[in-house]
Amino acid sequence: MPPPLSSLFPRSPTRVILVILLLFVLFQLFTLRHPASSLTQEDVCAGLKGLDDVFVILRTGTTEAPKKLPPHFSTTLRCVPHFAIFSDFEEEITGHHLYDALAEIDPEVKANHPDFQYYNRLQGKGREAFSAQEIAQWSAAKNTNSGHDSPGWRLDKWKFLPIADKAFRLRPGMKWYVFIESDTFMLWKSLLEWLSKFDASKPYYLGQQMQIGDVVFAYGGAGFAVSYPALKKVVEHRRANIKFYDDFTGAHWAGDCVLGKALADAGVPLTWSFPTLSGDEPADTDFDSAFGGPARKPWCYHASSYHHLPPSEYARFSEFEYRWNRENSTLLRHNDVFRYYVRPRMEARLAEWDNLSENEQTSESSFGACRTACEKDRDCVQFSVSGYSCKTSSVVRLGHKVSAAEQTTSGWLMDRVEAFAERMDATCDKQDWVLP
Numbered sequence: 001m002p003p004p005l006s007s008l009f010p011r012s013p014t015r016v017i018l019v020i021l022l023l024f025v026l027f028q029l030f031t032l033r034h035p036a037s038s039l040t041q042e043d044v045c046a047g048l049k050g051l052d053d054v055f056v057i058l059r060t061g062t063t064e065a066p067k068k069l070p071p072h073f074s075t076t077l078r079c080v081p082h083f084a085i086f087s088d089f090e091e092e093i094t095g096h097h098l099y100d101a102l103a104e105i106d107p108e109v110k111a112n113h114p115d116f117q118y119y120n121r122l123q124g125k126g127r128e129a130f131s132a133q134e135i136a137q138w139s140a141a142k143n144t145n146s147g148h149d150s151p152g153w154r155l156d157k158w159k160f161l162p163i164a165d166k167a168f169r170l171r172p173g174m175k176w177y178v179f180i181e182s183d184t185f186m187l188w189k190s191l192l193e194w195l196s197k198f199d200a201s202k203p204y205y206l207g208q209q210m211q212i213g214d215v216v217f218a219y220g221g222a223g224f225a226v227s228y229p230a231l232k233k234v235v236e237h238r239r240a241n242i243k244f245y246d247d248f249t250g251a252h253w254a255g256d257c258v259l260g261k262a263l264a265d266a267g268v269p270l271t272w273s274f275p276t277l278s279g280d281e282p283a284d285t286d287f288d289s290a291f292g293g294p295a296r297k298p299w300c301y302h303a304s305s306y307h308h309l310p311p312s313e314y315a316r317f318s319e320f321e322y323r324w325n326r327e328n329s330t331l332l333r334h335n336d337v338f339r340y341y342v343r344p345r346m347e348a349r350l351a352e353w354d355n356l357s358e359n360e361q362t363s364e365s366s367f368g369a370c371r372t373a374c375e376k377d378r379d380c381v382q383f384s385v386s387g388y389s390c391k392t393s394s395v396v397r398l399g400h401k402v403s404a405a406e407q408t409t410s411g412w413l414m415d416r417v418e419a420f421a422e423r424m425d426a427t428c429d430k431q432d433w434v435l436p
Contacts, residue, residue, distance in 0.1 A: 044322060045079035050192040053175035053200070056083035057167045059101070059159055059220070060182040061152045062091075062122060063135055068182035069093050071314035076186055084170055086163045088155055089122050099166065101159040106246060113250055115158065118151035157255035160220075161238050161245055161262060168235045175200035177231050180223040184307050185281075185314065187321055190331045191304040194276055194433050195225060203230035205263050208279050208291070209272040210256070216270050217260020221307035222279040224256075230268040234259070237266035275301045275334060276434045281308040282317070282337050283398040284356065288424060298334035300428035317341070335428075339421060342398045346382075346412045355399035355410035357384045357391040364390040367409055374413060381417055384410040396420050 045051075056077065060069060065087055073094060077083055086101035102110070102119060110116045121129040138150035167177055176195055180186060198204050204227040207218020218224035226234075238245050249258050260270060274291045275298035285306075287299045309317060320341050324332050346355075349367065364370045370390035374380040379394040386408040396417055402408050 047325065048079055048188050048192060050175075050196060051079060051188060052081055054080070054082065054192075054195075055167060055171040055174040055177050056080050056186075057163055057177060057179045058083060058085045058182065059156075059163060059179065060085060060087050060098070061156060062087055062089045062127060063130075063138065063152055064182055065093055065098065068311055069096070071311045072182070075314045075318035076180070076184070079188060082171055082174070084167065086159060086166070088119055088152070088159070089126060091126070101163050101166070102155075104162055104166075105158060106242070109246055109250070115151075115154050115250070118155055154253070157252060157258060158249055160255035160259040161234075161249070164226075164231060164259060165235050165238065168231050172228075174228055177226045177228070178223060179220065179226070180305075181221050181307070183309055184221060184223045184305060185309045185317060186223055186305050187303055187332060189325055190276075190302050191225075193331060194302065194304055197433060197435060198227070200227045201229065203227055203233055203268045204271060205230050205260075205268045206271045206273045206277070208274040208277045209270060210260075212254060212257045215257050215261045215264065217254075217257045217263075218270055218273070218277075219279045219307075220256035222274070222277040223305040223307075224273075224277065226263075226268075230263065230266075233266040233268055234263045238262050241265075271436055273434050275303070277305045278303065278334070279307045281306050281310075281313070282342050283313075283400060284308065285334070285338075285342075286395050286397065287334055287338050288395070288420075296431075296434065297424075297427070299338070299424045300431035301334055301434065302331050302432055303334045303337055335421070335424065338396075343417065343421070345398055346414070346417060348414060349409065349411050351409045352402055352404055352406075353384075353399060353410045354386070354402045354406070354408045355382050355384050355393075355412070356395075356397045357382055357393035357410070358395075359392045361390040361392060367411065371411055371413075374411075380413070381420060382410065382412045384408055 058072065058077070069085070070093070073096065085096060085098045087098045088100065088102055089098070090100040090103070091098050110119065138152060163179070164177075171177075178186070178191070198206070205218065205224070206226075207224030208222040210217055210219045245258070245262060248261065249255070252258055263270070275296055278285065278298060285298060288297055290297050306317075321332065324336065324340070361370065361373050364373045365385070365388040367385045370383045370385045370392070373390060374383040374392045377392060377394075380392045381394060381396050383390065383392045386406060396412075399410060
């Protein structure tokens with residue numbers, strides 16, 4: 001006969017505490033072995049009211065799709081019942097169909113405009129049309145004043161208007177059409193709550209404001225939302241003026257600007273939406289910086305999107321968002337992302353890391369000397385040393401891991417980081433959403 005439980009766990013305060021600690025450790029081990037990625041669809045997607053009224057349009061390109069799309073299928077798109085993926089080549093990736101966004105462009109334009117040389121090669125042989133050297137060269141291409149200097153990027157501007165038309169035909173009558181890129185992360189619970197505050201029967205075009213010349217438009221990387229009446233207007237307007245918009249696109253360099261102009265021409269101006277929709281990833285975000293127009297700093301507002309997340313970061317951030325939604329009754333704000341996602345990864349000294357400090361110092365070279373220089377500047381909160389170069393900054397950012405060969409080590413003055421967070425909290429006064 002087994003011994004009674006009372007003999008295994010005598011009723012002493014010490015033993016009770018030990019049992020509680022043991023149960024806590026077992027719970028933590030269970031949690032670690034059962035992350036959000038292994039939970040059921042119902043677990044992860046619970047509470048996303050209104051998502052069935054949204055059609056998500058993801059835009060990508062052939063060279064990036066195999067690497068960037070798979071993380072989306074298990075995170076950003078996992079709960080989305082209606083979505084379509086558009087690229088410059090029709091294919092299947094891990095069981096998901098990719099439409100050719102450019103299939104219906106005027107054949108004469110595709111045959112004669114230099115932007116389509118890349119596309120025409122691609123249609124012949126797929127990715128095998130390009131050498132490994134070409135792909136590596138395009139991947140390393142630098143940004144210029146008119147965008148990324150690669151043929152795939154130059155082709156991308158042609159996709160926006162045809163994608164809008166195709167989405168209109170694929171899912172007519174949806175309340176919202178949400179356009180994202182292959183490195184856009186949408187926080188659906190927050191986004192849906194925000195969209196519920198708009199009348200979707202009216203023409204709305206919502207996004208982070210950008211401007212080129214006299215055209216104000218939504219930045220594609222931050223994601224943007226178009227109501228059905230707005231999409232109908234722009235599709236009909238473009239169909240009646242295809243030659244004009246083909247010519248405009250051919251002479252331009254940013255497809256999101258092309259779409260923004262067509263929407264404005266159709267009578268649908270942009271509703272400025274930063275920082276509800278944000279064009280940076282958490283590691284790059286300056287949480288104390290207003291972006292154009294109204295002086296809205298991200299810190300106090302609910303967060304609905306981030307951009308430039310590398311594929312390796314999707315699972316981490318998705319897990320963070322899931323746990324927050326499970327354990328909190330409030331929606332994530334940008335300050336929550338800083339305090340519980342960004343801040344815990346900062347340290348007094350972090351090797352092989354670039355925290356994006358930008359102010360170069362002339363005399364300090366060692367890590368200790370660089371730290372001292374930062375401490376002497378009352379506005380400085382972080383610094384980095386790369387080789388013999390010391391940089392400091394008054395902006396708090398996390399930054400990114402770098403290779404050992406770069407010899408970059410970063411540091412934060414942690415007391416000042418905490419003071420920054422407290423100071424920013426004091427600026428909040430019922431800022432929740434960006435609304436008209």
